[in-house]
Amino acid sequence: MRKNGAMRTGLAAMVCGAVVLALSACGGAEGGSGSGSGSGAKGHSGPRGEVARTSAPAVDPTRIPDVGDRLQGQIPSDSRQVLAVYGEGKDSADSTAVLYTKSGTAWEKTSVWAAHNGKKGWTTDHHEDDKRSPVGVFTLSDAGGVLDDPGALLPYAQSETYQAPHDWPEAYWHDFDYVIAIDYNRIEGNPPDDPTRPWGDDKGGGIWLHMDHGSGTSACVSLPKEGMEYLLRTLDPRQHPVVVMGDKADLKA
Incomplete structure:
Protein backbone atom coordinates (compact mmCIF):
# COMPACT_ATOMS: atom_id res chain seq x y z
CA MET A 1 0.00 0.00 0.00
CA ASP A 60 -25.22 -17.48 -1.56
CA PRO A 61 -23.87 -20.80 -2.92
CA THR A 62 -27.25 -22.48 -2.40
CA ARG A 63 -28.83 -20.32 -5.12
CA ILE A 64 -28.31 -20.02 -8.87
CA PRO A 65 -26.62 -16.61 -9.31
CA ASP A 66 -28.68 -13.68 -10.60
CA VAL A 67 -31.96 -15.59 -10.48
CA GLY A 68 -34.70 -14.07 -8.31
CA ASP A 69 -37.02 -15.76 -5.87
CA ARG A 70 -39.83 -16.32 -8.39
CA LEU A 71 -37.82 -18.54 -10.74
CA GLN A 72 -35.48 -19.83 -8.05
CA GLY A 73 -38.52 -21.31 -6.36
CA GLN A 74 -39.53 -23.14 -9.55
CA ILE A 75 -36.31 -25.17 -9.68
CA PRO A 76 -37.30 -28.67 -8.52
CA SER A 77 -35.85 -29.58 -5.15
CA ASP A 78 -34.40 -32.80 -6.59
CA SER A 79 -32.66 -31.09 -9.50
CA ARG A 80 -28.87 -31.26 -9.32
CA GLN A 81 -28.10 -29.89 -12.81
CA VAL A 82 -29.23 -26.44 -13.94
CA LEU A 83 -28.41 -24.83 -17.28
CA ALA A 84 -28.88 -21.09 -16.74
CA VAL A 85 -29.30 -19.05 -19.93
CA TYR A 86 -28.68 -15.37 -19.20
CA GLY A 87 -30.10 -13.19 -21.98
CA GLU A 88 -28.26 -9.96 -22.63
CA GLY A 89 -31.48 -7.95 -22.89
CA LYS A 90 -35.23 -8.15 -23.40
CA ASP A 91 -34.90 -7.55 -27.15
CA SER A 92 -31.44 -9.08 -27.66
CA ALA A 93 -30.59 -12.39 -29.34
CA ASP A 94 -27.31 -12.68 -27.42
CA SER A 95 -27.02 -14.76 -24.27
CA THR A 96 -24.64 -16.80 -22.16
CA ALA A 97 -25.29 -20.37 -21.03
CA VAL A 98 -23.83 -21.60 -17.75
CA LEU A 99 -24.09 -25.16 -16.44
CA TYR A 100 -24.32 -25.48 -12.66
CA THR A 101 -24.00 -28.77 -10.79
CA LYS A 102 -25.12 -29.20 -7.20
CA SER A 103 -22.57 -30.52 -4.74
CA GLY A 104 -24.15 -31.05 -1.34
CA THR A 105 -26.25 -27.89 -0.96
CA ALA A 106 -24.00 -25.65 -3.10
CA TRP A 107 -24.26 -24.93 -6.82
CA GLU A 108 -20.93 -25.05 -8.63
CA LYS A 109 -20.32 -23.54 -12.06
CA THR A 110 -19.20 -26.29 -14.43
CA SER A 111 -19.05 -24.78 -17.93
CA VAL A 112 -19.82 -21.55 -19.78
CA TRP A 113 -20.69 -20.96 -23.45
CA ALA A 114 -21.67 -18.03 -25.61
CA ALA A 115 -25.20 -18.68 -26.87
CA HIS A 116 -28.13 -17.23 -28.81
CA ASN A 117 -31.86 -17.08 -28.17
CA GLY A 118 -34.88 -15.83 -30.13
CA LYS A 119 -33.91 -13.22 -32.71
CA LYS A 120 -36.35 -10.70 -31.15
CA GLY A 121 -35.34 -11.53 -27.58
CA TRP A 122 -37.45 -12.91 -24.74
CA THR A 123 -41.07 -13.04 -23.59
CA THR A 124 -43.06 -14.17 -20.56
CA ASP A 125 -46.02 -14.94 -22.87
CA HIS A 126 -44.65 -16.87 -25.83
CA HIS A 127 -46.81 -17.41 -28.92
CA GLU A 128 -46.19 -19.20 -32.18
CA ASP A 129 -43.81 -17.34 -34.51
CA ASP A 130 -43.18 -14.35 -32.21
CA LYS A 131 -39.42 -14.95 -32.61
CA ARG A 132 -38.92 -14.67 -28.84
CA SER A 133 -37.74 -17.33 -26.42
CA PRO A 134 -39.97 -18.11 -23.42
CA VAL A 135 -38.78 -17.03 -19.98
CA GLY A 136 -39.03 -19.71 -17.33
CA VAL A 137 -37.83 -22.95 -15.75
CA PHE A 138 -38.25 -26.04 -17.93
CA THR A 139 -37.16 -29.65 -17.55
CA LEU A 140 -34.77 -31.27 -20.02
CA SER A 141 -35.77 -34.87 -20.68
CA ASP A 142 -35.27 -35.91 -24.34
CA ALA A 143 -32.62 -35.49 -27.03
CA GLY A 144 -31.94 -36.39 -30.63
CA GLY A 145 -30.51 -35.16 -33.90
CA VAL A 146 -29.17 -35.91 -37.34
CA LEU A 147 -25.86 -37.23 -36.00
CA ASP A 148 -25.33 -40.51 -34.22
CA ASP A 149 -25.71 -40.60 -30.45
CA PRO A 150 -22.50 -39.07 -29.01
CA GLY A 151 -22.97 -40.88 -25.72
CA ALA A 152 -26.02 -39.04 -24.44
CA LEU A 153 -27.40 -39.87 -21.01
CA LEU A 154 -30.82 -38.51 -21.94
CA PRO A 155 -32.89 -40.71 -24.30
CA TYR A 156 -31.53 -39.96 -27.79
CA ALA A 157 -33.45 -40.31 -31.06
CA GLN A 158 -31.21 -40.24 -34.15
CA SER A 159 -33.00 -39.53 -37.43
CA GLU A 160 -32.39 -37.85 -40.78
CA THR A 161 -35.79 -36.19 -40.31
CA TYR A 162 -34.12 -33.64 -38.04
CA GLN A 163 -32.18 -32.29 -41.02
CA ALA A 164 -32.76 -28.54 -41.43
CA PRO A 165 -34.34 -27.66 -44.80
CA HIS A 166 -31.75 -26.87 -47.45
CA ASP A 167 -33.77 -23.91 -48.68
CA TRP A 168 -32.65 -22.25 -45.43
CA PRO A 169 -29.33 -20.34 -45.51
CA GLU A 170 -26.41 -22.76 -45.54
CA ALA A 171 -25.24 -21.55 -42.12
CA TYR A 172 -28.41 -23.11 -40.66
CA TRP A 173 -28.07 -26.56 -42.21
CA HIS A 174 -26.41 -28.12 -39.16
CA ASP A 175 -28.65 -26.51 -36.51
CA PHE A 176 -30.29 -29.80 -35.63
CA ASP A 177 -27.31 -32.13 -35.79
CA TYR A 178 -27.78 -32.29 -32.01
CA VAL A 179 -30.89 -31.16 -30.14
CA ILE A 180 -32.19 -31.32 -26.58
CA ALA A 181 -35.88 -30.64 -26.15
CA ILE A 182 -36.84 -27.85 -23.76
CA ASP A 183 -40.02 -29.11 -22.12
CA TYR A 184 -42.20 -26.16 -23.10
CA ASN A 185 -45.64 -27.16 -24.45
CA ARG A 186 -44.63 -30.74 -25.13
CA ILE A 187 -45.03 -34.20 -23.62
CA GLU A 188 -41.93 -35.42 -21.80
CA GLY A 189 -40.67 -38.85 -22.79
CA ASN A 190 -41.32 -38.35 -26.51
CA PRO A 191 -38.64 -37.56 -29.12
CA PRO A 192 -37.92 -33.82 -29.52
CA ASP A 193 -39.69 -33.68 -32.90
CA ASP A 194 -42.97 -35.04 -31.53
CA PRO A 195 -45.58 -32.44 -32.65
CA THR A 196 -47.98 -32.80 -29.69
CA ARG A 197 -48.67 -29.44 -28.00
CA PRO A 198 -50.78 -29.85 -24.85
CA TRP A 199 -51.42 -26.10 -24.49
CA GLY A 200 -52.48 -25.68 -28.13
CA ASP A 201 -50.65 -24.57 -31.25
CA ASP A 202 -50.97 -20.85 -30.50
CA LYS A 203 -48.58 -21.20 -27.54
CA GLY A 204 -45.82 -22.42 -29.84
CA GLY A 205 -43.60 -25.42 -29.37
CA GLY A 206 -40.63 -27.31 -30.75
CA ILE A 207 -38.30 -25.20 -28.60
CA TRP A 208 -34.91 -26.84 -28.30
CA LEU A 209 -31.32 -26.44 -27.32
CA HIS A 210 -29.51 -26.90 -30.62
CA MET A 211 -26.37 -26.10 -32.57
CA ASP A 212 -25.50 -22.44 -33.05
CA HIS A 213 -25.35 -20.74 -36.45
CA GLY A 214 -24.01 -17.43 -35.14
CA SER A 215 -27.21 -15.41 -34.74
CA GLY A 216 -30.71 -15.44 -33.24
CA THR A 217 -33.20 -18.29 -33.54
CA SER A 218 -36.95 -18.65 -34.00
CA ALA A 219 -37.34 -19.25 -30.23
CA CYS A 220 -34.75 -21.91 -29.37
CA VAL A 221 -31.46 -21.54 -27.51
CA SER A 222 -28.36 -22.37 -29.56
CA LEU A 223 -24.89 -23.35 -28.37
CA PRO A 224 -21.62 -24.26 -30.10
CA LYS A 225 -21.14 -27.90 -31.11
CA GLU A 226 -18.75 -28.59 -28.26
CA GLY A 227 -21.31 -27.25 -25.82
CA MET A 228 -24.06 -29.47 -27.19
CA GLU A 229 -21.80 -32.52 -27.09
CA TYR A 230 -20.83 -31.74 -23.51
CA LEU A 231 -24.44 -31.31 -22.41
CA LEU A 232 -25.54 -34.50 -24.14
CA ARG A 233 -22.81 -36.47 -22.36
CA THR A 234 -23.40 -34.73 -19.01
CA LEU A 235 -27.11 -34.04 -18.48
CA ASP A 236 -28.32 -37.04 -16.53
CA PRO A 237 -32.01 -37.86 -16.06
CA ARG A 238 -31.13 -39.19 -12.60
CA GLN A 239 -30.02 -35.63 -11.71
CA HIS A 240 -33.32 -34.11 -12.96
CA PRO A 241 -31.77 -31.41 -15.19
CA VAL A 242 -33.62 -28.18 -15.93
CA VAL A 243 -32.99 -25.00 -17.87
CA VAL A 244 -33.59 -21.59 -16.27
CA MET A 245 -33.71 -19.05 -19.07
CA GLY A 246 -34.59 -15.44 -19.78
CA ASP A 247 -33.27 -11.94 -20.09
CA LYS A 248 -31.35 -10.63 -17.10
CA ALA A 249 -34.18 -8.40 -15.83
CA ASP A 250 -36.82 -11.13 -15.95
CA LEU A 251 -34.47 -13.68 -14.39
CA LYS A 252 -33.94 -11.41 -11.39
CA ALA A 253 -37.62 -10.46 -11.00
Missing part, protein backbone atom coordinates in the same frame (compact mmCIF):
# COMPACT_ATOMS: atom_id res chain seq x y z
CA ARG A 2 1.25 3.52 -0.76
CA LYS A 3 1.98 6.00 2.03
CA ASN A 4 -0.58 8.60 3.24
CA GLY A 5 -3.39 6.07 3.20
CA ALA A 6 -4.04 5.84 -0.57
CA MET A 7 -6.87 3.36 -1.02
CA ARG A 8 -6.49 0.20 -3.04
CA THR A 9 -9.82 -0.78 -4.53
CA GLY A 10 -10.87 -4.24 -5.62
CA LEU A 11 -11.49 -5.09 -9.22
CA ALA A 12 -14.91 -6.50 -10.05
CA ALA A 13 -14.54 -9.89 -11.73
CA MET A 14 -16.61 -10.15 -14.91
CA VAL A 15 -17.84 -13.73 -15.55
CA CYS A 16 -19.69 -15.20 -18.60
CA GLY A 17 -18.99 -12.40 -21.10
CA ALA A 18 -21.49 -9.60 -20.43
CA VAL A 19 -23.29 -11.38 -17.56
CA VAL A 20 -22.13 -10.55 -14.00
CA LEU A 21 -22.50 -13.73 -11.96
CA ALA A 22 -20.41 -12.73 -8.92
CA LEU A 23 -18.35 -9.89 -7.50
CA SER A 24 -15.17 -10.24 -5.50
CA ALA A 25 -12.87 -7.58 -4.10
CA CYS A 26 -9.47 -7.20 -2.46
CA GLY A 27 -9.46 -5.38 0.87
CA GLY A 28 -8.16 -1.86 1.32
CA ALA A 29 -7.91 0.85 3.93
CA GLU A 30 -8.71 4.52 3.82
CA GLY A 31 -7.36 7.27 6.04
CA GLY A 32 -4.63 5.28 7.89
CA SER A 33 -0.94 4.75 7.29
CA GLY A 34 -0.96 1.03 8.08
CA SER A 35 -1.82 -1.77 5.67
CA GLY A 36 -5.28 -3.37 5.59
CA SER A 37 -6.66 -6.66 4.33
CA GLY A 38 -9.93 -8.56 4.16
CA SER A 39 -11.91 -9.74 1.17
CA GLY A 40 -14.74 -7.47 0.12
CA ALA A 41 -13.94 -4.80 2.71
CA LYS A 42 -14.11 -1.03 2.30
CA GLY A 43 -12.43 1.32 4.80
CA HIS A 44 -14.23 4.12 6.67
CA SER A 45 -12.41 6.41 9.12
CA GLY A 46 -13.91 6.58 12.63
CA PRO A 47 -13.85 9.58 15.03
CA ARG A 48 -10.44 8.55 16.42
CA GLY A 49 -8.94 7.57 13.09
CA GLU A 50 -9.76 3.88 13.45
CA VAL A 51 -10.72 2.07 10.25
CA ALA A 52 -14.07 0.30 10.38
CA ARG A 53 -14.84 -2.29 7.71
CA THR A 54 -18.07 -3.25 5.99
CA SER A 55 -18.20 -6.42 3.93
CA ALA A 56 -19.78 -6.73 0.48
CA PRO A 57 -22.83 -9.02 0.35
CA ALA A 58 -21.72 -12.63 0.13
CA VAL A 59 -22.83 -14.78 -2.78
